[in-house]
Amino acid sequence: MNSQAPVRSRGQITAPSIAQRKGAAEPLVMVTAYDAPSARVVEAAAADMILVGDSLAMVVLGYDDTMQVTTQDMAHHVAAVARTKPKALIVGDLPWMSYHVDRAETVRNAAMLVRAGAGAVKLEGGRKRIDSVQAILDAEIPVMGHIGLTPQSMLAMGGFKVQGKQLDAAQRIVEDAMALAEAGCFGIVLECVPDGLARMVTDSVSIPTIGIGAGRHCDGQVLVYHDLLGMCDGSRRAPKFVRQYADVEAIATEAVRAFVNDVRTGTFPSSAETYHMTDGMNQALDLYTTPTPRSTQLA
Numbered sequence: 001m002n003s004q005a006p007v008r009s010r011g012q013i014t015a016p017s018i019a020q021r022k023g024a025a026e027p028l029v030m031v032t033a034y035d036a037p038s039a040r041v042v043e044a045a046a047a048d049m050i051l052v053g054d055s056l057a058m059v060v061l062g063y064d065d066t067m068q069v070t071t072q073d074m075a076h077h078v079a080a081v082a083r084t085k086p087k088a089l090i091v092g093d094l095p096w097m098s099y100h101v102d103r104a105e106t107v108r109n110a111a112m113l114v115r116a117g118a119g120a121v122k123l124e125g126g127r128k129r130i131d132s133v134q135a136i137l138d139a140e141i142p143v144m145g146h147i148g149l150t151p152q153s154m155l156a157m158g159g160f161k162v163q164g165k166q167l168d169a170a171q172r173i174v175e176d177a178m179a180l181a182e183a184g185c186f187g188i189v190l191e192c193v194p195d196g197l198a199r200m201v202t203d204s205v206s207i208p209t210i211g212i213g214a215g216r217h218c219d220g221q222v223l224v225y226h227d228l229l230g231m232c233d234g235s236r237r238a239p240k241f242v243r244q245y246a247d248v249e250a251i252a253t254e255a256v257r258a259f260v261n262d263v264r265t266g267t268f269p270s271s272a273e274t275y276h277m278t279d280g281m282n283q284a285l286d287l288y289t290t291p292t293p294r295s296t297q298l299a
């Protein structure tokens with residue numbers, strides 16, 4: 001791990017500039033963020049894209065799956081990220097049922113994320129969702145696809161499982177990728193598929209593939225902020241594709257425990273952590289607050 005990589009000065013990253021980096025020697029990097037502090041960290045680390053993912057349902061809001069968040073929830077978090085004005089492209093995730101019903105509703109929902117500050121939206125599914133992709137593109141909003149393991153389909157998929165392990169399933173994923181690219185998506189997230197299939201998809205499309213649990217043969221990689229920082233619910237086993245770069249939850253717990261201990265033992269706050277009056281003011285206040293003797297009050 002090279003944490004000493006220089007912070008680059010850079011211009012605004014856009015969906016077309018991401019699309020142009022197909023096949024570039026340097027892989028694209030996307031990291032999720034859901035609020036201003038996490039967005040500042042991801043931007044300072046010079047990631048190319050900040051994904052305000054619906055994974056926030058699980059990693060921030062404590063739900064068991066991603067299907068619990070609404071477009072309003074997503075817009076609230078996109079806006080928090082956007083207020084930090086990152087150069088990274090903000091990709092807002094369209095949540096479950098926000099692009100499944102009709103074109104007008106789909107475009108309104110995508111527009112809500114753009115008005116909150118997203119530079120592009122992401123939606124899950126391949127050929128089945130081409131109408132939605134086209135409707136959003138017709139409204140001049142860049143779209144990123146997402147195929148392979150699509151967490152919003154986890155009821156239909158029977159859980160969070162690696163996809164495309166059989167030949168027919170692998171073929172369907174390649175065809176979905178080609179359909180998304182042809183429709184005009186600027187990139188595709190490829191989640192939890194074998195690396196051979198990821199290579200085939202990457203070679204079959206003219207737009208960048210961004211892998212998560214898809215091996216190294218993609219044009220870029222994405223990880224969930226809380227997974228890579230070790231801020232996960234301890235009861236949830238991190239997937240095998242996560243590389244944990246820090247144990248922030250342990251560091252944070254240690255710091256808060258120290259505060260709790262300092263308060264209880266009377267070592268917080270110290271004099272240096274306290275606002276003081278001048279001596280003159282202290283004396284005046286003493287006089288003002290000294291209780292009048294009871295005998296005087298009765299006289």
Ligand code: KIV
Nearest residue numbers: 032053054055189222
């Ligand atoms: O919501 C999310 O964080 C995602 C990533 C897993 C790609 O869609």
